[in-house]
Amino acid sequence: MTTTTPDVHYLNHEKGFKSWFWTLDHKRLGVMYMWSVIAAFILGGIFALLVRMELMEPNGYVLENAALYGFSDKLSAADLYNHFFTLHGAIMVFLVIIPGIPAALGNFALPMMLGAKDVAYPKLNRFSYHLWLTGAIFFVMALVTKGLDTGWTFYAPYSTSHSDSAVIWATMGAFILGFSSIFTGLNMLVTIHKMRPDGMTWFKMPLFIWAIYATAVIQILATPVIGIALLMLTVERTLGVGIFDPALGGDPVLFEHIFWFYSHPAVYVMILPAMGVVSELIANFSRKPIFGYRSIAFSSVAIAIFSFIVWGHHMFVSGQSDIVNVVFSALTFSVAVPSAIKVFNWVATLYKGSISLDTPMWYALSVIWLFGIGGLTGLWLGTLGTDIHLHDTYFVVAHFHFVMVGSAIFSFIGGIFYWWPKMFGVMYSEGISKLGCAIAFIGFNMTFLPQFVAGSHGMPRRYFDYDPQFEVYNYWSSIGAMVLGVGLSIALYALVRSLMGERKPAPANPWGAVTLDWQCTSPPPPHNFDHAPPVDGPYDHELVRWNDELNGYEPVDPVDGDPNLARMGSAKTV
Amino acid sequence: MIHLVPNLLAVLQSSSEQTPEGSLFFPPKASNFAAEADWLYNFIFWVSVVAFALVIAATVYLVVRYRKSVAPEPQPSPHHSTKLEVIWSVIPSIFLVVMFWKGFELFVDYRKVPAGAYQIQVEGVKWNWTFRYPTGAESNELHVPMGEPVELLISSKDVLHSVFIPAFRVKQDAVPGRYTRLWFEATMPGEFPFYCTEYCGTSHSGMITKAKVYETRAEFDEWLKSALNPYEGKSPAEAGALVWERKGCKTCHTNDGSNLVGPSFKGIWGATREFEDGSTGTVDENYILESIQMPAAKIVKGYQNVMVANGGQELSDEERDFLVAYITSLAN
Ligand code: HEM
Ligand SMILES: [Cu+2]
Ligand SMILES: [Cu+2]
Numbered sequence: 001m002t003t004t005t006p007d008v009h010y011l012n013h014e015k016g017f018k019s020w021f022w023t024l025d026h027k028r029l030g031v032m033y034m035w036s037v038i039a040a041f042i043l044g045g046i047f048a049l050l051v052r053m054e055l056m057e058p059n060g061y062v063l064e065n066a067a068l069y070g071f072s073d074k075l076s077a078a079d080l081y082n083h084f085f086t087l088h089g090a091i092m093v094f095l096v097i098i099p100g101i102p103a104a105l106g107n108f109a110l111p112m113m114l115g116a117k118d119v120a121y122p123k124l125n126r127f128s129y130h131l132w133l134t135g136a137i138f139f140v141m142a143l144v145t146k147g148l149d150t151g152w153t154f155y156a157p158y159s160t161s162h163s164d165s166a167v168i169w170a171t172m173g174a175f176i177l178g179f180s181s182i183f184t185g186l187n188m189l190v191t192i193h194k195m196r197p198d199g200m201t202w203f204k205m206p207l208f209i210w211a212i213y214a215t216a217v218i219q220i221l222a223t224p225v226i227g228i229a230l231l232m233l234t235v236e237r238t239l240g241v242g243i244f245d246p247a248l249g250g251d252p253v254l255f256e257h258i259f260w261f262y263s264h265p266a267v268y269v270m271i272l273p274a275m276g277v278v279s280e281l282i283a284n285f286s287r288k289p290i291f292g293y294r295s296i297a298f299s300s301v302a303i304a305i306f307s308f309i310v311w312g313h314h315m316f317v318s319g320q321s322d323i324v325n326v327v328f329s330a331l332t333f334s335v336a337v338p339s340a341i342k343v344f345n346w347v348a349t350l351y352k353g354s355i356s357l358d359t360p361m362w363y364a365l366s367v368i369w370l371f372g373i374g375g376l377t378g379l380w381l382g383t384l385g386t387d388i389h390l391h392d393t394y395f396v397v398a399h400f401h402f403v404m405v406g407s408a409i410f411s412f413i414g415g416i417f418y419w420w421p422k423m424f425g426v427m428y429s430e431g432i433s434k435l436g437c438a439i440a441f442i443g444f445n446m447t448f449l450p451q452f453v454a455g456s457h458g459m460p461r462r463y464f465d466y467d468p469q470f471e472v473y474n475y476w477s478s479i480g481a482m483v484l485g486v487g488l489s490i491a492l493y494a495l496v497r498s499l500m501g502e503r504k505p506a507p508a509n510p511w512g513a514v515t516l517d518w519q520c521t522s523p524p525p526p527h528n529f530d531h532a533p534p535v536d537g538p539y540d541h542e543l544v545r546w547n548d549e550l551n552g553y554e555p556v557d558p559v560d561g562d563p564n565l566a567r568m569g570s571a572k573t574v
Numbered sequence: 575m576i577h578l579v580p581n582l583l584a585v586l587q588s589s590s591e592q593t594p595e596g597s598l599f600f601p602p603k604a605s606n607f608a609a610e611a612d613w614l615y616n617f618i619f620w621v622s623v624v625a626f627a628l629v630i631a632a633t634v635y636l637v638v639r640y641r642k643s644v645a646p647e648p649q650p651s652p653h654h655s656t657k658l659e660v661i662w663s664v665i666p667s668i669f670l671v672v673m674f675w676k677g678f679e680l681f682v683d684y685r686k687v688p689a690g691a692y693q694i695q696v697e698g699v700k701w702n703w704t705f706r707y708p709t710g711a712e713s714n715e716l717h718v719p720m721g722e723p724v725e726l727l728i729s730s731k732d733v734l735h736s737v738f739i740p741a742f743r744v745k746q747d748a749v750p751g752r753y754t755r756l757w758f759e760a761t762m763p764g765e766f767p768f769y770c771t772e773y774c775g776t777s778h779s780g781m782i783t784k785a786k787v788y789e790t791r792a793e794f795d796e797w798l799k800s801a802l803n804p805y806e807g808k809s810p811a812e813a814g815a816l817v818w819e820r821k822g823c824k825t826c827h828t829n830d831g832s833n834l835v836g837p838s839f840k841g842i843w844g845a846t847r848e849f850e851d852g853s854t855g856t857v858d859e860n861y862i863l864e865s866i867q868m869p870a871a872k873i874v875k876g877y878q879n880v881m882v883a884n885g886g887q888e889l890s891d892e893e894r895d896f897l898v899a900y901i902t903s904l905a906n
Contacts, residue, residue, distance in 0.1 A: 076835050076878075078776050151773050157750060158733040158775060162700075164878075246751025252734060253749060286640070287647075292654045317736065317745050319754040322685050326678055333670045337663060344662045347629055350636035352651035357641065368633055376622040383673050385614050385680030389743040392736060392771040456599045456615065458740025460771035463779035467767060541648070 005425045005505045009523040024122035027524060029129050030108025031423060034416065037104055038492070040095040040136065041409075047088035049485060052447075054081055056478040058468045081464040082149040083165065087142075089152030090170060094177045095136055097408050098266060101273035102219070103128065103184050105415045106212045108423060110188060112517035112524065113206050115197040115533040120190040124183050131180035138173030142166040151462060153263075156244030156255040160236045167237060171230040178223045178230075181269070185219030188212050197516075199535035206515045206538040207283070207296055211276025214300040218265045218272075218307060226262035229255065256318055260311035268307040270404055272300055274367070274411035275342055281364035281414055282346045284513040286353030289539035292345040299338035306335045316387050325384060332382035339375050343368060358511065359433040363414025366441045370406030374399060377452065394473075395455025398448045406444055413437075413491060420495060421506030425523040427551075428498035436494055440487025446480025507552025508564040514543050519555075519565050531562050543567075596741075604762040604787065605742035607684065612743075614676050621669050684744070687757040691723035698728070698735035698748040698770065699886050701777035702822025711801035714820045716768055716785040718760050719794035725757040731886070736772035739785050747772055763789040776835055776880065780825045805896070814900025821887040823897070826880075829904055836881060837874055843905035848875040862898050 010027045020028055054060035063084070064077040111119050119125050142148050146166040150159040159167050192213050196205070205213075232243050233255070242248025244255040275296075283290040290296060312320060312328030346368060355361070377399040380386045390396060421427055454473035459466060466474070498504070506522040515538045520529055536543075543566040544553040555566030596602045599619075600612055639645075694716070695706040705713050716739075718724045728737055730748035737756065738745045746756040770781035788794040804820075805813040818824055818839075826836035842857045850873040855861055864871055866889070869881035889897075 076776065078779070078835065082773075082776065082778075149775070155734055155773070158773070162733055162775060164880075251751065253752075288651070289653045291652075292659055294654065295659055318747050319749045319752060322681070325681065329677060329681075330674055333674050336670055337667055340666050341659070341663060343629060344659075347632050347636065348658070350633065350640060352645070352649040353636075353640045354642050354645050354648045355637055355640050357637070365633065365637065369630060372626050372629055376626060379618050379622065379670070379673060380615065383614065383618060383677030385611055385677035385684070386618065387677075388681070388684060388745050389611055389615075389740070391745060392738070453599060457596065458601050458738070458767065458769070460738060460769045460779075462773040465779050467782075 005503075005523070006521040006525065008525065009425065009521065010526045011424070011523050013526045022126070024118070024126055025526065026107050026111050026118050026122065026125060027423075027528075029125055030104055030106070033099060033107060033129060033132070034104040034423075036132065036136070037096055037100050040091055044088050044091035044096060045485065045488070047084045047091070049481060051081065051085050051088060052478040052481040054084075054464070055466070055474045057475075058471050059465050063464075078464045079149060082462070083147040085462060086148045086151050087139075090148060090174070091139060092404075093152050093266075094174050095132075095139060097270045097404055097412075098177070098181055099132060099184070100270075100408065100412045101277060101415060102188065102212055102215050102269070103132070103180075105277065105412070105419060106184070106188060106273065109419055109517045110209060110212055111191060111195070112520065112528050113209055113515050113538075114191065114195050114200065115516045115529060115535065116191065116195040117527045117529070119187045120194055121187050125187050128180045128183040128187070131176055131183070135173045135177035135180060138169050138176060142169035142173065145169060153259060154230070154233060154255075155259075156233060156236070156250070156252045157247065160233055161245045161247065168234055171234050175227050175230045175234075178227045181219050182223045185216035185223075189216040189220065192216075197532065197535050203294065203297070204535065204537055205297075207279035207290060207293070207300075208273075208276040208515075210297040210300050211272045211279070214304040215269050215272045217304050218269050222262045222265035222269075222308070225258060226266070229258040229262065232258075253315070253318055253320060256315050257311070257320075260314045261308075264311040264314065265304075265307040267400075267403070268303055270408040271371075272303060274408040275300070277411045277415040277418070278346060278364045278367050279342075280513070280515070281360050281418060282349050283539050284511050284515075284541075285356050285358060285361035285364065286350055287356075287512060287541040288349060288353040289537065289541075290345065291348035291351070292341075293539075295341055296345050299341050302338045303335060306331070306338070310335055313382055313387070316384060317391050329382055329384045329387075332378075336375070336378065336382065339371075343372060343375070356511075359428070359430055359437060360414045360418035360511070362434055362437045363410050363417065366437065367407050367410050367414070369441075370402055370410060370444065373449075374402030374407055377402065389458075390455060392461050393455035394451040394459045394461060397461055398451035398455060401448045401451075406448070410440075410444075413488075416495070417491075418511070419517075420498070421510050422517060422522050422524065424499060425503075425506050425521075426498045427504040427506045427510065428494045432490060432494040432497070436487050436490030436492075438487070439490060440484055443480050443483030443485070443487050447477050447484055448480070450474075450476045450480075507550045509544060509553040510551070512541060512544050512546065512553040514538065514540055514566060518553075521564060529565075531559060531565060533565050534559065534567060601740040602762060602764075602766070603741070603743075604760055604764070604766055605739075605744065606759040606761060607680070607743045608741070608761075610680050610683070614673075614680060617676065618673055621673075625666070684756070687725050687755065688723045691725040691757050692719070693725045693727055694718070696726045696728045696737060696748070697731060698737075698774075698781070699731040699822070700733065700775055701770070701781040701825045702887070703737075703768070703770075703781065703783050707798060707801070709798055709802060711798050712820075713801055714822070715783050717794065717797055717801070718785065718787055719791045720760045720763055720787050720789050722791070723757055723759045725755055728754045728756070733774050734772045735770045735774050735781065738769045738771040739766060740769070741766035742785070745771065760785075760787040763787045777825045780834070805892075810896050810899035811903035814896035814898070814903070817889070817893045817896050818900055821885060821889060821893070823885050826885075836877060839901045839904050841905060843902050847872070849873055850875055850877075850879075857901075859898050859902070862901055863894060866894055866897060 053062040063080045148170045149165045150163050236243045242250040244250040244252050310332045313332045316325050450473035454470050459470045508522050509518040516533050545556050547554045557567040559565040559567050697704045705716050728748045730750040735748040742758045744756050744758050746754050766785045768783045768785045826834050828838045831838050831840040845857050847855050870879055873879050
């Protein structure tokens with residue numbers, strides 16, 4: 001028996017635009033989310049490259065020329081720069097990283113991991129995606145009308161009373177995207193509570209599900225707060241009610257508090273699912289149960305809880321009271337511990353494993369490096385005595401890129417490479433994919449390591465022109481950004497190429513994972529499973545074995561009538 | 575490997591060296607806080623380097639050791655070990671407590687303004703800093719004596735700004751509607767960059783000035799005296815250049831022909847101007863005066879209506895006259 005693609009699967013059982021646009025299938029929604037997020041990522045990436053090109057020299061000439069050649073006759077080059085870094089940040093945060101893993105990969109894989117046919121509320125799920133599209137349209141409207149120059153943080157009173165850009169399009173867009181995120185979280189939460197199959201107790205859930213669960217809690221509890229903050233900002237900007245602008249009797253520090261009350265937890269909406277993906281990858285590519293399952297699961301929950309009480313560490317020099325600063329600094333360190341524990345557990349999992357270095361594993365191992373640096377540099381920022389010097393410098397920029405891009409985006413891409421065979425029933429070229437990963441990894445480090453040094457030397461954030469003493473760091477950073485861009489393009493090329501020309505069909509289970517998502521055909525049938533799958537531990541890799549002919553793994557003891565479904569220890573009968 | 579050790583030591587040493595140019599990681603240490611802040615930075619740095627090296631070394635070793643071709647089947651190994659997990663939670667926690675505590679102690683120093691500190695008021699406005707001294711003197715660069723505690727009382731007239739002097743390792747946001755403060759004692763004479771580091775719009779990156787440290791109190795006092803009447807003994811055009819610099823016109827208008835947010839002053843005197851509404855006019859004294867006092871009346875073609883009356887500054891009639899003289903003097 002060689003690998004063949006099933007005749008009918010979720011990609012081809014219905015055809016046409018409408019069958020996709022109005023679909024209720026979590027897999028199709030996951031795939032559409034993925035392509036949409038990739039498109040947004042490319043747009044945000046173009047802005048990033050423009051910003052880096054401008055910063056290659058202390059008085060860069062790129063945007064000056066753009067302004068000169070009539071690209072924009074209303075904006076000076078400095079304004080253009082401010083628009084570009086703002087749009088870059090806002091697109092990447094609200095349209096890419098927040099929905100990335102939970103909505104794209106979560107939607108695609110989570111119901112299958114539960115052996116379910118779909119999420120708990122398929123219509124709500126479709127609505128989430130349509131809200132994402134609507135939010136994206138609002139962002140595009142902001143872009144094509146008057147742009148946006150407030151920074152992704154929308155700090156008042158600049159955003160309420162000074163900026164001449166399309167702030168309301170953007171805040172309304174972010175508001176709508178917030179609801180998309182809340183509904184996704186709600187759906188995942190209920191799905192996990194209500195649709196686990198018999199035998200899947202909480203501690204038999206794959207760690208990806210724990211991560212999505214913890215994320216969902218944050219999405220539901222924190223996102224309404226940014227919604228309210230953005231609404232207040234909009235009201236103030238349109239009606240001149242004094243909430244944040246002191247000229248009207250408001251308080252700008254209040255905005256910072258409400259903003260970070262959401263946005264700090266939001267950084268964990270970005271990183272927790274990423275940690276879930278990495279946990280899956282490390283366990284499955286080591287063919288071993290993850291080390292310290294419970295502590296990884298609990299640390300996800302601990303992080304979710306602590307993330308609500310550390311927001312003030314973004315405001316150590318904002319003018320908030322000294323005692324509050326001290327309390328927030330102490331609390332911040334409490335998040336560092338569970339983050340470190342996860343990394344140690346990943347490394348310990350490798351011990352005595354049987355490690356395959358396929359492309360997804362390359363990404364997972366990259367994340368150990370990148371999150372190591374991103375997490376550790378958080379320590380300088382959580383320490384009061386050092387944050388005073390480093391706050392709002394390039395040190396912070398480098399820190400959050402290591403966690404948001406280095407960790408969250410690299411995990412997202414690793415997850416895409418992991419689930420790609422399942423999504424589209426094809427294998428990609430390992431050679432090209434690994435080349436892309438390696439170049440992106442080198443480019444990433446080249447881009448952001450020098451920024452730490454620029455920051456500790458005192459280069460402020462969001463500078464259009466800068467002191468020549470910072471040139472060397474910026475020069476290398478810009479070169480690195482180009483290398484990173486090349487690496488990511490190669491990764492995308494490897495994926496797209498696998499869909500073109502002569503396709504290499506994927507087996508049902510190319511990696512030897514035993515979570516349920518790998519126990520149906522690739523691509524999955526429209527309703528995922530013909531038989532209710534039996535359940536046991538998510539990392540009992542002995543249940544499957546390699547088959548050369550299949551070019552993948554097969555169950556040692558398949559369920560009658562379904563060659564892909566493994567009969568499991570504790571649940572022998574279906 | 576053998577060579578790596580001296581290299582690392584060199585890095586360690588250079589990162590703590592005291593030079594006017596600064597070291598590998600830091601600008602010069604020019605205030606009382608710098609040594610301690612850098613020490614703490616280096617402490618976290620070395621703890622992190624060791625932790626990171628251990629994690630990466632273990633990862634590389636394990637991946638090489640247990641690659642599939644070498645270890646076809648996983649061997650039985652514990653799936654968790656309470657002892658190990660307690661160890662790797664507790665040991666980092668101890669370091670974290672030390673970091674927090676050291677950071678807290680330093681923070682207390684940062685916040686405890688010594689009694690009798692010399693107070694200077696700092697006001698940020700898009701995109702210019704003004705410093706006011708107890709004698710009534712005013713400047714756009716920060717001037718301080720060395721070896722004396724100085725307190726900055728910071729405010730903003732419009733949006734958020736942030737006072738940042740890297741060489742002093744101090745930073746504090748300027749928040750409209752309230753005062754914030756910071757203090758330091760300069761320990762090295764010289765001029766150090768002073769940045770705005772809270773995004774504040776178009777010319778955020780142009781909102782840069784200097785912190786000038788005088789070695790002796792006498793030098794500082796001498797400067798204070800001259801600052802009290804800055805225009806004395808200057809021709810109107812020279813005085814105008816000073817106003818242009820001090821009142822923030824410089825952030826938007828150059829004197830060399832290059833255009834920033836606003837048109838350069840170079841060579842506009844006597845030129846014919848086209849305006850956004852299609853009309854034209856000649857640049858003469860009245861036009862300049864009008865452009866300063868009511869900039870919105872005529873918008874130069876190709877520019878935005880972003881200049882507020884008097885560039886957002888308090889200008890005396892005399893200062894406006896100086897500006898007119900200055901712009902006139904920049905005729906081709
Ligand atoms: C592991 C422990 C971490 C610690 C102790 C930590 C600490 C901090 C602190 C104190 C700041 C504020 C710095 C400043 O503005 O002066 C900060 C900024 C930031 N961190 Fe982290 N962080 C950690 C992990 C993460 C993770 C996992 C993410 C996201 C995936 C993240 C994303 C960010 C972002 C986005 C900012 C800056 C946002 C902005 O100002 O625009 N951090 N971090
Ligand atoms: Cu935070
Ligand atoms: Cu600024």
